[in-house]
Amino acid sequence: MAVYTSVSDEALAAFLAEYELGEAVAFKGIAEGVENSNYYLETTKGRYILTLFEKRTDPADLPYFIGLKQHLAARGFSCPLPVAAKDGEALRRLAGRHAVIITFLQGLSPRRPNAAQCRELGRGLAQLHLAAADFEMTRENSLGPASWPILWQGREANADALEPGLADKIESDLATIRGAATLSDTLPRGTIHADLFPDNAFFLGDRFTGAIDFYFACTDALAYDLAICVNAWAFEPDGAFNFSKAKNLIAGYEQIRPLQDDEKAAFPTLCLGAAIRFFLTRLVDWTDTPADALVKPKDPLDYAARLRFHRTAESIRDYGGE
Amino acid sequence: MAVYTSVSDEALAAFLAEYELGEAVAFKGIAEGVENSNYYLETTKGRYILTLFEKRTDPADLPYFIGLKQHLAARGFSCPLPVAAKDGEALRRLAGRHAVIITFLQGLSPRRPNAAQCRELGRGLAQLHLAAADFEMTRENSLGPASWPILWQGREANADALEPGLADKIESDLATIRGAATLSDTLPRGTIHADLFPDNAFFLGDRFTGAIDFYFACTDALAYDLAICVNAWAFEPDGAFNFSKAKNLIAGYEQIRPLQDDEKAAFPTLCLGAAIRFFLTRLVDWTDTPADALVKPKDPLDYAARLRFHRTAESIRDYGGE
Numbered sequence: 328m329a330v331y332t333s334v335s336d337e338a339l340a341a342f343l344a345e346y347e348l349g350e351a352v353a354f355k356g357i358a359e360g361v362e363n364s365n366y367y368l369e370t371t372k373g374r375y376i377l378t379l380f381e382k383r384t385d386p387a388d389l390p391y392f393i394g395l396k397q398h399l400a401a402r403g404f405s406c407p408l409p410v411a412a413k414d415g416e417a418l419r420r421l422a423g424r425h426a427v428i429i430t431f432l433q434g435l436s437p438r439r440p441n442a443a444q445c446r447e448l449g450r451g452l453a454q455l456h457l458a459a460a461d462f463e464m465t466r467e468n469s470l471g472p473a474s475w476p477i478l479w480q481g482r483e484a485n486a487d488a489l490e491p492g493l494a495d496k497i498e499s500d501l502a503t504i505r506g507a508a509t510l511s512d513t514l515p516r517g518t519i520h521a522d523l524f525p526d527n528a529f530f531l532g533d534r535f536t537g538a539i540d541f542y543f544a545c546t547d548a549l550a551y552d553l554a555i556c557v558n559a560w561a562f563e564p565d566g567a568f569n570f571s572k573a574k575n576l577i578a579g580y581e582q583i584r585p586l587q588d589d590e591k592a593a594f595p596t597l598c599l600g601a602a603i604r605f606f607l608t609r610l611v612d613w614t615d616t617p618a619d620a621l622v623k624p625k626d627p628l629d630y631a632a633r634l635r636f637h638r639t640a641e642s643i644r645d646y647g648g649e
Numbered sequence: 650m651a652v653y654t655s656v657s658d659e660a661l662a663a664f665l666a667e668y669e670l671g672e673a674v675a676f677k678g679i680a681e682g683v684e685n686s687n688y689y690l691e692t693t694k695g696r697y698i699l700t701l702f703e704k705r706t707d708p709a710d711l712p713y714f715i716g717l718k719q720h721l722a723a724r725g726f727s728c729p730l731p732v733a734a735k736d737g738e739a740l741r742r743l744a745g746r747h748a749v750i751i752t753f754l755q756g757l758s759p760r761r762p763n764a765a766q767c768r769e770l771g772r773g774l775a776q777l778h779l780a781a782a783d784f785e786m787t788r789e790n791s792l793g794p795a796s797w798p799i800l801w802q803g804r805e806a807n808a809d810a811l812e813p814g815l816a817d818k819i820e821s822d823l824a825t826i827r828g829a830a831t832l833s834d835t836l837p838r839g840t841i842h843a844d845l846f847p848d849n850a851f852f853l854g855d856r857f858t859g860a861i862d863f864y865f866a867c868t869d870a871l872a873y874d875l876a877i878c879v880n881a882w883a884f885e886p887d888g889a890f891n892f893s894k895a896k897n898l899i900a901g902y903e904q905i906r907p908l909q910d911d912e913k914a915a916f917p918t919l920c921l922g923a924a925i926r927f928f929l930t931r932l933v934d935w936t937d938t939p940a941d942a943l944v945k946p947k948d949p950l951d952y953a954a955r956l957r958f959h960r961t962a963e964s965i966r967d968y969g970g971e
Contacts, residue, residue, distance in 0.1 A: 335760040352755045358678035367689055433674045438657045
């Protein structure tokens with residue numbers, strides 16, 4: 328939950344005057360997202376989300392994120408559409424931050440996704456990959472494999488404090504990943520969401536209605552995005568792997584975009600890499616977040632449990648693939 | 650900002666099935682309020698707020714709060730209306746909490762109220778008092794003068810740690826208030842909001858569109874409610890008293906409900922009491938809130954500054970009244 332930046336009435340009114348959206352009739356901070364400040368904004372013309380970008384988002388990346396959402400929406404993929412102001416620009420300034428108004432997307436984020444939702448999410452992820460196929464902008468994955476040894480440096484004792492012996496296992500995982508370092512270059516690449524967790528996916532019942540929060544999107548191996556989703560959707564709160572959910576997720580994806588043999592062969596390593604990525608960023612947040620911070624860091628050990636599973640997986644069949 | 654209790658999709662769907670509100674199409678935690686969990690809830694029938702009552706709200710008081718809002722709404726005072734389920738009951742259970750769905754109220758809470766809004770707020774407060782005049786339920790003010798010595802007990806060192814010498818001044822204020830202890834019984838009494846801060850008041854432009862968050866409402870001296878508003882609306886962030894805002898607030902109130910002479914005579918003491926009440930509850934929160942809490946406690950010193958002003962005030966004329 329997060330609203331870091333407050334917006335005065337005068338600032339909001341002056342900001343809205345730059346758009347053709349009428350006047351504000353409701354404005355409420357939303358307790359969602361951990362990177363940026365989000366407000367529910369209702370105007371006399373419709374309903375929107377106002378996002379203020381906080382320090383963790385690099386301003387140089389914002390045109391990419393906005394361009395991607397505009398591209399996806401134009402291709403019929405359901406995602407929030409950045410709204411241009413009267414001068415045609417969607418990316419603006421408010422309360423000392425970069426800011427954007429995006430359209431309001433209906434749907435609910437599943438707190439505990441079911442297998443049918445996993446299948447729909449798989450289809451949605453593949454649709455996103457296909458819709459983005461002709462998106463011409465690129466962005467390096469700043470949290471890709473090259474960043475992991477840097478994130479890890481000096482955190483060994485923190486890992487062992489969480490779980491004795493964990494540091495050695497992470498070292499060994501990083502060695503495995505070094506041995507497969509070319510994967511993300513040789514596999515089919517494209518634009519990936521890179522953070523399509525349940526709280527970034529909307530459903531009405533079991534129907535996928537769209538994805539939000541594209542602020543980790545980048546250019547990388549498409550199958551790595553699916554591996555991130557397996558980590559995010561197919562493990563239970565107690566850390567147990569749910570074979571049925573993973574199987575449905577992969578099957579849904581392959582209904583729209585069948586995986587190549589090399590993607591299938593790489594799948595356990597991609598899943599291991601995805602788990603390392605989220606373990607490491609959570610470990611950094613866990614270690615660095617001041618005790619009085621507004622946002623509670625997520626437990627890195629959730630991902631230590633996933634890593635245990637991925638270390639034993641030998642093929643995509645262990646994930647319900649074929 | 651606060652969402653303390655999360656609600657699963659299944660629990661929400663089962664809960665909504667008890668109403669005639671259709672199905673949920675959006676559900677977002679709201680970063681507002683510090684006592685309860687609030688969600689923006691959009692269904693196929695309309696837009697609502699779902700409130701889950703956390704531990705600081707006494708369940709025995711909930712029928713009073715709900716009854717009051719129903720009464721005010723029936724009298725044409727704009728406030729969120731509790732929505733009854735199919736069985737006629739508005740107060741229900743969800744996720745282990747007492748819960749209520751209320752209607753969505755349009756308007757924006759002013760971050761920095763202007764004098765025109767203060768006048769409108771004064772009118773709105775008086776309208777609330779008149780609309781509640783024939784509300785038959787009563788509730789003792791659990792944060793009234795009798796509670797202040799209890800809240801204060803053992804906090805002397807905490808006060809002096811915030812500002813050297815503050816404890817003695819608070820002792821002296823409490824003595825002043827003891828000397829005027831009968832005020833809240835002898836002045837005109839009725840139902841008061843008791844927490845009508847700017848974040849609990851909605852406006853469209855300068856027009857007051859309603860009040861929310863009645864969870865401190867109680868039976869007490871009506872003029873004490875106005876004194877709370879003077880504290881909440883007529884001081885600047887730096888602690889400076891804004892004569893024009895207070896004058897407008899009182900004038901707006903008197904346009905609808907003129908104050909009696911005894912209320913005017915008591916006004917400086919009522920303002921002092923209101924400042925003591927918020928100083929003490931903030932001091933308790935400041936002292937007792939764990940460092941890693943999700944909600945940042947508000948600074949008690951904001952009210953130490955108000956107390957300094959009230960100690961020097963001699964009559965309602967010092968507040969812009971007549």
